[in-house]
Amino acid sequence: MTHASRSGSTDHRLPLHARIKDDLLRRVQSGEWPTDVPLPPEAELASSYDSSVGTMRRVLSELTAEGMLLRQQGRGTFVRRASFENSLFRFFRVQGDAEVQPASRILDRTTEPAGPQQAEALGIKTGSDVLRIQRLRLWGERPFLSERIWLPLPEFREVAMASETELAPLLYPAYERLAGVSVGRASEELSVAEADEPLAELLQVAAGSPLVRITRIATTHAGDIVEYRESFGPADTFRYRVEIN
Template sequence: MTQTDDARLPLHARTHDDLLRRIRAGEWPHDVPLPSEGELAAEYGISVGTMRRVLGTLTSDGLVERRQGRGTFVRRAAFEHSLARFFRAGDRVPASRILDRQRVAAPADVAHALGSSGEVLHLLRLRLLDDEPYLVEDIWLPLPAFEPVAVAALDDLGDLLYPAYERLTGLVVAAATEDLSVVTASADDAVVLGCADASPLVRVERSARSVTGQVLEHRISRGPASRFHYRMEIS
């Protein structure tokens, strides 16, 4: 039986806390379901009903999700098409090219966003559609947690970084906060994106978090305002 040691807590609370510990430790990769309710109940020595209650709480808290016919999985936020909400891309995932990767002293705003100062890993990334520049991104990652990303072959990072983070570091991005604003293209952005100096860009600032609320990544994406599109259904 695997449980936390505080016998003062109700049994379902102890089971919940221990399952949460195991989720945070990365015991179940993205493609591996948790054991069934019956198997977990037997492991913890509790009733199936109590285990169902525990899993229900973890589901309500956004930590696990039930997939019909497949089981219960640790929840991972789906970011594959998140920027496509704002920059017309349809269902396509833009290609990715890392233009620069280096360890740097964290700028003040990055240190504040990550909740830590000192050295960070900075990635300058270009996203492309049909081989045309689509977005340019500044990405900051805390060190030493992301040291494996700092030394990995660039081709090993792929077009989607969050699966690479999990594969290389075991850290799972579960949620994020985004802020949108309009800025003008710097000279560097204009060169990379192939647009005129000072042309309008849409800026998306994102802080990505783990299941524990720890900020794992601070990212600023910029793309031409001419491609910007936003739609919301209101009822």
């Protein structure tokens, strides 16, 4: 029996390629394939759905165009891994350090009860256990971004127990390795804040200095909330540019 015929949620009034696409999307969202494991070859997938290779190629091309899949020449087709880790570097720049690669340093990891703001963002009850990670981003030795990251427990218990080496240099691949959770999407919101004493010390600015605050909610491809993050950077290093046509 094919995958398409097993899918109870597929509308059989749809064209074949649409039914296959719906079912394949469901399988991607369910985490059937880790981001480092290729999907089966086109011919094998086509056979499993009793379809032509051309139809399967169309489905894979559409899912790739929609950002769900990544096709790599000579390697195969993979579930797309989110690349949001470095997205904040679009906004913050340290003058004169263009040749220096950004680095990160985990300052603290703590289990704590979720406050109302974190609970609402993560879709959990206030007071539920969460893992809070404090991280500093640097250009060379100069700090330019302070991050506070909240993850629900017990889903991310292995992240709480891992060594800093296991979490470096990027967190999202570590979530995959340690917790089996893949980030697929994120939404961000920008606002303005003032540096309190702890943030001023971390970012090496005067207390009360203007900061740009970026909040992020990250989800899986299926839309399950994975992470809530607050990032703070000095306003004088912030740049925003958009092309309007």
